[in-house]
Amino acid sequence: AQSVAQPEDQVNVAEGNPLTVKCTYSVSGNPYLFWYVQYPNRGLQFLLKYITGDNLVKGSYGFEAEFNKSQTSFHLKKPSALVSDSALYFCAVRDPSINTGKLIFGQGTTLQVKP
């Protein structure tokens, strides 16, 4: 069965420090991978995606993510966290062999950046 796991419910980081939000997936074939951020009472904002090519993808607001096929991971990273990065982050995967375009979401990780 296809699945996405975000092993940490919450990640706490001091402002200015690097941050990592973890994501692993279980999808057959070559999945499409996405990261989204959600602020309170808002929808999800698209941050970045991996389709093919370079394993390190750069996205919005200074975020990047590294695709690791052998470890089936797609961790989200940022070199220097800001207090305004505090939000709920979702990793999502899509199986391109299935034409519906449906996303499978992880359970979400709350990022708390403290000044």
Added chain:
Amino acid sequence: GAVVSQHPSWVICKSGTSVKIECRSLDFQATTMFWYRQFPKQSLMLMATSNEGSKATYEQGVEKDKFLINHASLTLSTLTVTSAHPEDSSFYICSARRQGAEEPQHFGDGTRLSIL
């Protein structure tokens, strides 16, 4: 960028009322839109996939007659919660996707539905 507008943002109404939520793709055509429900501090639960010009595809356990979906144009999908009850209170979010396998879904800002 891709913009999806969802309206209304908040709805408070009495039990038994039907509520319609609109989802519009403002600057692109969306052959497929998705409707999600989100409980507090939880992930998104896909309710249905809305296809322009055809019937929606509902996920297992979602009542079709309760949650009516209409996707009459390439820029508009609506979700109607019929005869809403307090247990239907939730945060409902729509998304839309441009044509193209690599396109991400773009989300509306959600609708907070509170049934008294």
